[in-house]
Amino acid sequence: MQDKKYDDIDAISGERWFPKETTFEEDMNEYWGDWGVSSEVETLKAVLMRRPGKEVESFNAHAVRFSDEPLNVELMRKQHDEVAKIYTDFGVKVYYVENQREDRPNSIFCRDLVFMTPEGAILSRPGMEARRGEERYVAGALSKIGVPILRTIAGDGFFEGANAMWVDRHTCVLSTGSRCNKNGFEQVSYELKRMGVEVYPMQQPYSNIHIDGLMNPASNDMVLVHASQVPYDILDMLKRKGYKILEAPSQTEVRETFGCNFVALEPGNIVMPEGNPRTQELLERNGIRVTTVNISEIMKGKGALHCITAYLKRG
Numbered sequence: 001m002q003d004k005k006y007d008d009i010d011a012i013s014g015e016r017w018f019p020k021e022t023t024f025e026e027d028m029n030e031y032w033g034d035w036g037v038s039s040e041v042e043t044l045k046a047v048l049m050r051r052p053g054k055e056v057e058s059f060n061a062h063a064v065r066f067s068d069e070p071l072n073v074e075l076m077r078k079q080h081d082e083v084a085k086i087y088t089d090f091g092v093k094v095y096y097v098e099n100q101r102e103d104r105p106n107s108i109f110c111r112d113l114v115f116m117t118p119e120g121a122i123l124s125r126p127g128m129e130a131r132r133g134e135e136r137y138v139a140g141a142l143s144k145i146g147v148p149i150l151r152t153i154a155g156d157g158f159f160e161g162a163n164a165m166w167v168d169r170h171t172c173v174l175s176t177g178s179r180c181n182k183n184g185f186e187q188v189s190y191e192l193k194r195m196g197v198e199v200y201p202m203q204q205p206y207s208n209i210h211i212d213g214l215m216n217p218a219s220n221d222m223v224l225v226h227a228s229q230v231p232y233d234i235l236d237m238l239k240r241k242g243y244k245i246l247e248a249p250s251q252t253e254v255r256e257t258f259g260c261n262f263v264a265l266e267p268g269n270i271v272m273p274e275g276n277p278r279t280q281e282l283l284e285r286n287g288i289r290v291t292t293v294n295i296s297e298i299m300k301g302k303g304a305l306h307c308i309t310a311y312l313k314r315g
């Protein structure tokens with residue numbers, strides 16, 4: 001017997017606002033902007049650079065790993081502007097890191113500070129003490145223009161952007177050495193694997209800090225390499241993927257005048273540092289279009305075109 005009366009209340013309804021089941025990559029354009037890189041050669045659309053500022057006016061060359069030849073700062077700026085002009089003339093949007101620490105001359109080498117992926121930037125944590133902290137200002141520049149930072153290398157990991165080289169959307173070479181330790185490698189690998197990228201580990205030789213001084217694709221089927229310094233397994237993988245291996249003919253050009261350290265504007269069309277005649281001849285003979293630019297002062301920082309150019313959008 002039930003004599004107690006209950007008011008009848010409508011049941012609480014279920015959820016009506018369901019999640020948007022898209023990926024970050026699919027959302028990029030709508031919420032962040034037209035950013036993303038998964039190639040070293042597809043048409044270059046946007047880059048981040050640091051025009052040499054106060055930080056190059058006085059420093060201890062040895063401590064920051066610069067050459068000890070006197071540096072012509074004004075000429076360095078002019079050369080940097082010439083590189084930027086080649087990019088803008090080609091239709092590339094050039095963004096700048098406007099602020100930087102005054103004790104960090106290497107901060108002009110932006111590639112080392114950011115590695116761009118299809119989902120945004122991995123912010124580096126430089127290996128060398130005299131570079132640590134540069135990345136903070138790069139983070140500011142990226143967030144200002146709306147480039148998502150999907151990871152900042154943390155813990156005891158370190159990694160620099162030129163320790164990574166895209167082969168294609170699903171393949172990347174990652175190198176360990178003095179600028180990328182095991183933990184840094186694992187942090188970057190985690191992000192790449194999550195995005196469906198297969199990572200090919202490479203060890204830097206004791207004499208080199210980054211990949212771009214040793215190996216650099218000039219098109220989707222041609223890669224320039226310093227053969228004695230790149231492991232067999234990496235080149236075997238590239239060959240299986242259809243790359244022709246062009247062996248840099250001159251050690252002097254590779255090591256002293258950065259013959260490998262070029263930037264592709266689009267597949268088969270590159271800008272390279274002036275003063276590498278043998279390398280240039282080899283590339284041209286193989287159908288690569290080569291524009292050269294004099295970056296004598298930038299090279300005194302032991303880096304070249306690829307190092308000063310952080311890609312933000314390709315393809």
Ligand SMILES: NC(=[NH2+])NCCC[C@H](N)C(=O)O
Nearest residue numbers: 065109162210301302303307
């Ligand atoms: N991606 C590059 N190759 N960067 C060269 C950087 C050179 C710079 N002096 C350093 O030691 O860090």
